[in-house]
Amino acid sequence: MGVTTINIRLNDEDKKIFNEICNELGLNMSTAFNMFVKSMIRTGGLPFEVKINNFNAETIKALEETNDILTGKISRPVYKTTKELFEALDKED
Structure with missing residues (x-):
């Protein structure tokens, strides 16, 4: 050879x-x-x-959290109205 x-x-x-x-x-x-x-x-x-990775660390963390919510690893409250949602958001401040 x-x-x-x-x-x-x-x-x-x-x-x-x-x-x-x-x-x-x-x-x-x-x-x-x-x-x-x-x-x-x-x-x-x-x-x-x-590969091209255009995601910063904050975006990657958000995507992982979204996946965890969708797969049931993390539970999040469900709101029936936007009013309920905004009231809950106001309480977080």
């Missing part, structure tokens, strides 16, 4: 940090990239989740 050379562009700071991490793990950068390639081949895709 032959060996080929590829060139990868990184900014200087990323390369420096990547190299330091590799050294701490007892690897060189070439070995780390080979591990990445083998993992992609084995999994048929990137070996990690790639």
Whole structure:
């Protein structure tokens, strides 16, 4: 099996940090990239989740609380009218 050379562009700071991490793990950068390639081949895709997370911590907490309410982990009062709701909200202040 032959060996080929590829060139990868990184900014200087990323390369420096990547190299330091590799050294701490007892690897060189070439070995780390080979591990990445083998993992992609084995999994048929990137070996990690790639996603865009546009939610801040407060939004994530609110979504989790909503899910807990919907699944019954947290119970919340039910109001029959908006008047009842606003009266309850006024009591919270």
